[in-house]
Amino acid sequence: MTVLEQPGSYRPTPPPAWRPRTDPAPLLPDAEPYRVLGTEAADGLDAGLLLRLYGHLVRGRRYNAQATALTRQGRLAVYPSSTGQEACEVAAALALQEQDWLFPSYRDTLAAVARGLDPVQALTLLRGDWHTGYDPHEHRIAPLCTPLATQLPHAVGLAHAARLKGDDVVALAMVGDGGTSEGDFHEALNFAAVWRAPVVFLVQNNGFAISVPLAKQTAAPSLAHKAVGYGMPGRLVDGNDAVAVHEVLTEAVQRAREGGGPTLVEAVTYRMDAHTNADDATRYRSDAEVDTWRGHDPIALLEQELTARKLLDEATVAAEQEAAERMAADLRERMNQDPVLDPMDLFTHVYAEQTAQLREQAEMLRAELDAAAEAAPASPEGTQR
């Protein structure tokens, strides 16, 4: 079929003018991860902020060590450590204001703790007595999310809803390098950009998705570059430079708060421990590689800066370590107590109003429990209320 009814009669018109819908240049990340510590940019830094970050990092490292120890002692079912990534965890928490929301993944209990959550509540999921050990409204921390990247669209929806209501709320969502391969990562960033939702996406590129290195996840120049395709700025930052991560995240949060829309931040860091206690990292990476990163440790870097500026004396170091030990001792003591569980809770929150089927099954379990209690009245296990 031809569109030419009369040969020679077709008069072409130019198509509508094409231009990029957004200028991509300002969205591009820096050529190298942004750093502050050890550069001239560190000169004007506020001493209070540095010391505050330092205290959080020291306690964070101790928290990771304690949680790992509790796993070895059988007090936690599993612990995905963020040792080496404390700068990202702490900065994420500190970049937010009271009314904002944090959307952590399972590796981000430290960020939740740094935001003010009780460590015992933060570790409930990993101890295994309930899925979420805290009321998300209390500190505005969404449940720790296990299915990778699926919490990102939640952050977008919540931030969008808040904006529709006229509330001053920003959502910060955390994901790892592996999570950026998931479809939900793509969909969340796309929705956020289209809706100009007040969201900050923090990707902690810690080098591995369990055992799989970044090269097998993506061929992108950097994860931060992915932002450009969505029409949002991408920022690349040294994830072990607590000051740099804090600055970049604070700026992104501020930008979102002012109606500037979402930002994707890639923080380049390293997972010093295995994926979890159940993982064996020697199967997929060398000690030499780990040692290289030991030379770029987030706490040591900050300590060096503080020492050079004579902001850190022995008394301060000792006081911070003591505070960290107190936190660890308290955590240890409380985690060494058996949680009080009521098996009937299994049925309580499935629906607002229990269905007839669940009522019947609850009665069955109740009868089993009663029979067991009758058979062993003096049971020392005592897990029932």
Place this chain on the structure above:
Amino acid sequence: MTTAAVRAGARPASMAQALNRALRDAMAEDPAVHVLGEDVGALGGVFRVTDGLVKEFGEDRCTDTPLAEAGILGTAVGMAMYGLRPVVEMQFDAFAYPSFEQLISHVARMRNRTRGALPMPLTVRVPYGGGIGGVEHHSDSSEAYYMATPGLHVVTPATVADAYGLLRAAIASDDPVVFLEPKRLYWSKAEWDPEVPEAVPALGRAAVRRRGTSATLITYGPSLPVCMEAAEAAAAEGWDLEVVDLRSLVPFDEETVCASVRRTGRAVIVHESTGFGGPGGEIAARITERCFHHLEAPVLRVAGFDIPYPPPMLERHHLPGVDRVLDAVARLQWEAES
């Protein structure tokens, strides 16, 4: 088809119109209700169920989203976390599958995971079922997937009045509801008055659409008209069939179903969904567990074949029709009675 008498304010309306009215009334009543999905704005949805909503409530309340079902449901979860009451439209049954991870891992579990702190008062509207000549991926009966997920309500209307009432009830529910809309009934019409207060029923209650004494046909959604027609045809053969419209697959109204089967002693379950692993298996098992001594014959199922949904020119061979229902009724061991 409804048992309700025609009232003064009643006028002919289609199921699509009743659904549209339900959305409009819910949005007018509660500013927390937000509609989102693909083509729900200017187009009014591919089935026109959201017709006019964007004009009346604006784009913030009725939002054309990017084309991504996981993103639609995932952002709706976040909106619900912030206290909104999202009503999500999935364009077709089979197009909803990308959203399953959000539905199963988050929507269905959020209340339980957080001990009630984060309820999910959201509705997922899914046009489902065949019989409209749809090409591949447009005619699935996906209800069994949803039924197998604890934490969800699964609701499906079969009448114009229920389309309005059940959708209002779904949106008002503090729990997530998968609201399955039978595509081939979208344009079915009935005399209907949305102003009658009893138009909003409680979720989880079945309705007896036809009283009878010989056997019970248990069905829902698109198969209700088939069963009503079969019951009329069966009357000519001397069988007085009762027809139960489940309306809600979860929660399942065992009370109404079992009361009927205990009365009639015979049961046939009719649905488009596959027989193997379909809802009928669960229903038959429950009837057998609860009503065994009242049964005069094995519980039978008339279901879609255990095949991927057929191309449109062959779907009439797949869909349970009146003849297949009557054949099943004839196999209910009547000879044992005489």
